[in-house]
Amino acid sequence: MDNRRFIARRAAQYFNEGDTVNLGIGIPSACSDYVDPTIAFQTENGMIGVGPVAKKLAICDTYQNAGGINFVPVMGASAFDTAYSFAVIRSGRMAATVLGALQVAENGDIANWASPGRAFGMGGAMDLCNGARKVIVAMELTTKKGEPKILKRCTYPLTAQGCVNHIVTEQCVIDVTPEGLKLVEIRAGKTPEDIQAQVEPTLIIADDLKIMDEE
Template identity: 65%
Template structure:
């Protein structure tokens, strides 16, 4: 399984039957493939009931997720305007939101919408991180140049303060807790020391450390 799908599959393990979950662009859009079929996915451009990415004749331009991918709506799906979509977010009706990140701080601060020197970032998500009770980050552990993305403090403009619950990467899963970052899952063949060396903050190891499916 490639890195993106490995991350999406692990993220999907957080969802339970009947949840309404928002999915951001990129890797989060892969989650429906691995989720309980009764989980209802929300896209902020106006639909609850996002199904798998559509193939062939199932592609319909009217049904696109936040990544611009055509998808197949699930039975019972509901479409609405953008104002209603964000009212759902702001009223706290989501179980969780799944987003990518440029940086995450040890206290759960998130930066994912802009970075200095670039015209645009990954898209604003201020409403999402404020309205969802659980924020799950799906991202690779380091940048393409090998720099850490989990930092003591974010240097990029913040999307939200203290909002991140879980960080799912290709090498392991880290929970953000009041006592600091805790490694809960790890990829077989990777050591806790390997992950600790690729992040800035101190990393605690869960007493119930699990092996992450490759």
């Protein structure tokens, strides 16, 4: 299994039966391949009941998620306008959101929409970070250049402050706690020292540190 799908599968383990969940683009979108069928997926542009990616004759331009990907609605899906969609998000009814990130700070701040010379648009992430009951970041631990993405303080424009609960990467799982960042799971073959060398803040090592499931 490649690293991106490994991350997505682990992030999906935070969902509970009957949850309504929003998935960001990129790695988070693959979470839907690893969930109980009772999980309902929401898209900011107006639907609860987002199903699998549409292929061939199933493609219908009426059904596109917020990332522009065509999908097949599941039985019982509900469609509505964008205003109603964001009312659902802001009401606290979303059990979780899974988002990618450019940077995460030790206090749970997240930056995921702009970096020097590049701005992608914040989209609905600001509302999701403040409206969802659980915010899960699914990302690779470092940049392609090997630079830390988990920092003492974000240097890119923030999406939201103090909202992240869990950080899932291809090497470890880190929880954001009032005491600091806690390393709770680690991939086989890695050591806490390996992870610490790739992040800025000093990590708290969980007493019951677990090995990430490979299957």
